[in-house]
Amino acid sequence: SYQEAYVWPLTTLAGQTALRLRYRLLPYLYTTFYSASTRGGTVARPLFFESPFTNTDQEREASDTQWLLGSSLMVAPVLEPNALSRPV
Numbered sequence: 001s002y003q004e005a006y007v008w009p010l011t012t013l014a015g016q017t018a019l020r021l022r023y024r025l026l027p028y029l030y031t032t033f034y035s036a037s038t039r040g041g042t043v044a045r046p047l048f049f050e051s052p053f054t055n056t057d058q059e060r061e062a063s064d065t066q067w068l069l070g071s072s073l074m075v076a077p078v079l080e081p082n083a084l085s086r087p088v
Helices: 009-039 057-062
Strands: 067-069 073-075
Touching: none
Parallel strands: none
Antiparallel strands: 067 073
């Protein structure tokens, strides 16, 4: 009845995958936070900060749950029940 993550193989794999992603993103995140603190920018920003909408309300509506982390990483959470992915 151990409760450590390494006891279950799938949990171990998920943890390893998350940690790999975290360490791959660290240089980007450090650079983004440094730039925001020295230049007065933002870390999390709406999509239109980088790419203004052309002229359709459909684009605006589709992006109301998406945002950018820095200028290059889009965050688009999956918000529908039982969905595994979403269009971006």
